[in-house]
Amino acid sequence: MTTNADTAIVRLEDVRLAFGQTEVLKGIDLAINKGDAVSIIGPSGSGKSTLLRCINALVTPQSGRITVAGTRVDQLTRESERIALRKRVGIVFQQYNLFPHLTVLENIVLAPTRILGVARQEAEKLARELLEKVRLSDKANAFPGQLSGGQQQRVAIARALAMKPELVLFDEVTSALDPETVGEVLWVIRDLIRDGMTSILVTHEMRFAEEISDTVVFTENGRIVAQGSPREIFHGNDNARIRQFVGGLSGARGSVRDGEGI
Amino acid sequence: MQNGTLTELFVRWTGKLGLNYEFLATGYEAQIWRDGFVTTIYLVLLLIPVSLLFGVLFAACLTSGKPWLLAPVRAFVEITRNTPTLVQLMFSFLALNTFVSNLLGGAQHNPLTPFFWVVAVVGLHVAALHAEALRAGIEAVPASLVEAARGIGFSRLEILRYVEVPLAFRTSLPAIVNNLINLVKLTTVGNAIAVSEITYASIMVWTQRDNVVELMLVILAFFSLLNFIVARIGKWVERRLAVPGYGI
Numbered sequence: 367m368t369t370n371a372d373t374a375i376v377r378l379e380d381v382r383l384a385f386g387q388t389e390v391l392k393g394i395d396l397a398i399n400k401g402d403a404v405s406i407i408g409p410s411g412s413g414k415s416t417l418l419r420c421i422n423a424l425v426t427p428q429s430g431r432i433t434v435a436g437t438r439v440d441q442l443t444r445e446s447e448r449i450a451l452r453k454r455v456g457i458v459f460q461q462y463n464l465f466p467h468l469t470v471l472e473n474i475v476l477a478p479t480r481i482l483g484v485a486r487q488e489a490e491k492l493a494r495e496l497l498e499k500v501r502l503s504d505k506a507n508a509f510p511g512q513l514s515g516g517q518q519q520r521v522a523i524a525r526a527l528a529m530k531p532e533l534v535l536f537d538e539v540t541s542a543l544d545p546e547t548v549g550e551v552l553w554v555i556r557d558l559i560r561d562g563m564t565s566i567l568v569t570h571e572m573r574f575a576e577e578i579s580d581t582v583v584f585t586e587n588g589r590i591v592a593q594g595s596p597r598e599i600f601h602g603n604d605n606a607r608i609r610q611f612v613g614g615l616s617g618a619r620g621s622v623r624d625g626e627g628i
Numbered sequence: 629m630q631n632g633t634l635t636e637l638f639v640r641w642t643g644k645l646g647l648n649y650e651f652l653a654t655g656y657e658a659q660i661w662r663d664g665f666v667t668t669i670y671l672v673l674l675l676i677p678v679s680l681l682f683g684v685l686f687a688a689c690l691t692s693g694k695p696w697l698l699a700p701v702r703a704f705v706e707i708t709r710n711t712p713t714l715v716q717l718m719f720s721f722l723a724l725n726t727f728v729s730n731l732l733g734g735a736q737h738n739p740l741t742p743f744f745w746v747v748a749v750v751g752l753h754v755a756a757l758h759a760e761a762l763r764a765g766i767e768a769v770p771a772s773l774v775e776a777a778r779g780i781g782f783s784r785l786e787i788l789r790y791v792e793v794p795l796a797f798r799t800s801l802p803a804i805v806n807n808l809i810n811l812v813k814l815t816t817v818g819n820a821i822a823v824s825e826i827t828y829a830s831i832m833v834w835t836q837r838d839n840v841v842e843l844m845l846v847i848l849a850f851f852s853l854l855n856f857i858v859a860r861i862g863k864w865v866e867r868r869l870a871v872p873g874y875g876i
Binding site for chain 2: 422424445446449450452453456457459461463465466467476477480481509510511512522525526529
């Protein structure tokens with residue numbers, strides 16, 4: 367992928383991060399264009415989720431430059447600045463993490479009304495549109511505990527979109543789902559990417575990554591080992607390690623979806 | 629008068645059972661006694677919101693992670709939990725109140741009444757107990773849920789207000805209702821500094837009338853009723869706030 371400073375919405379340069387003695391990211395360089403879908407694949411513990419959390423300043427690396435939509439994330443010093451960034455960057459988690467005491471509709475309108483100051487009526491209108499988009503219009507008044515995992519995850523996506531983010535991060539969003547409900551979540555993400563939403567996905571769904579990604583990034587041990595088009599990574603690759611990883615996954619898809627992966 | 633005859637009927641009827649409620653037919657003592665009920669109810673109605681408000685405030689400090697907020701509240705919680713409320717009340721009224729009076733140049737300039745000190749001491753004491761219950765509830769909110777709220781762009785205070793406190797309130801509600809039931813009973817410490825709640829008022833009456841058993845029966849029934857109501861309201865709130873699928 368060719369990228370220059372004008373088109374990159376996310377740019378990481380030599381990002382290094384350690385939790386105590388454990389080095390998690392050992393010099394990550396990555397550039398992502400506006401409107402692109404990028405999948406990050408690789409074995410568990412390779413720093414994929416941490417990498418995502420650096421982009422919306424949930425964790426702060428020790429060194430390196432991170433630029434997100436014109437903001438130098440690594441230079442943010444105050445929590446209020448990080449909060450301003452997070453309002454522009456959506457994130458969806460493996461465990462959905464819906465607010466259990468609020469209905470589906472309230473989950474979606476809470477942040478726009480309370481922290482963006484959007485009028486209630488307007489926020490509710492958008493929420494209902496988003497619910498239609500994720501095909502859960504009939505569940506507006508249900509509580510998260512009454513929904514299946516796949517339905518909860520779709521609400522979580524709608525909740526992230528309600529903030530009208532400039533890009534969305536997906537952190538293994540199908541890893542905790544039953545195999546039957548993985549499809550309905552991937553459907554929603556596929557729609558979103560087709561609509562041109564810049565998306566960064568940490569995923570173990572290789573076939574999905576291959577289908578929807580503009581770029582696939584393979585990480586291992588805190589480094590980006592390879593990146594390129596899905597074709598290059600999944601087929602034309604001469605890196606034995608990637609072939610072994612990808613091959614191993616496609617041979618054991620069911621178990622991958624159930625748990626942490628390889 | 630209709631009311632007068634009803635009271636007379638009651639006095640005569642209970643008199644046949646050997647119970648002495650004759651003071652009810654008098655003006656002055658009956659008035660003191662009735663005011664005692666009113667004062668106790670007034671205390672309870674004021675103390676419940678005061679204790680809850682400060683309980684949330686203390687819990688917020690205890691879970692803030694900021695040492696300058698945490699340390700003083702932790703110290704206060706420890707002191708108030710570990711010492712008798714009666715002693716706290718006497719100390720507050722006899723020592724702190726006198727100190728305030730001296731500061732303001734004489735007791736006549738001191739606006740703080742014994743009633744105020746009962747509300748302050750009992751309210752903050754129960755708030756400390758609420759705070760511990762709420763803290764447990766706040767710490768039980770999954771870290772991943774808090775991270776998700778941060779990821780959306782909520783600030784620390786907004787997370788507390790919209791996510792942690794609503795969930796913590798649900799988990800700690802049984803403990804909080806217990807505290808409130810204790811609070812109702814604790815209002816009786818007011819009699820130590822001449823706040824004329826129901827026990828103080830009853831003592832006023834029975835020292836003249838020698839009818840301790842008669843008044844005790846009523847006091848016990850009265851507090852049983854108050855706490856029955858508190859417990860029922862607690863149960864009702866618990867049902868109202870129940871969240872499907874959330875293990876509370």
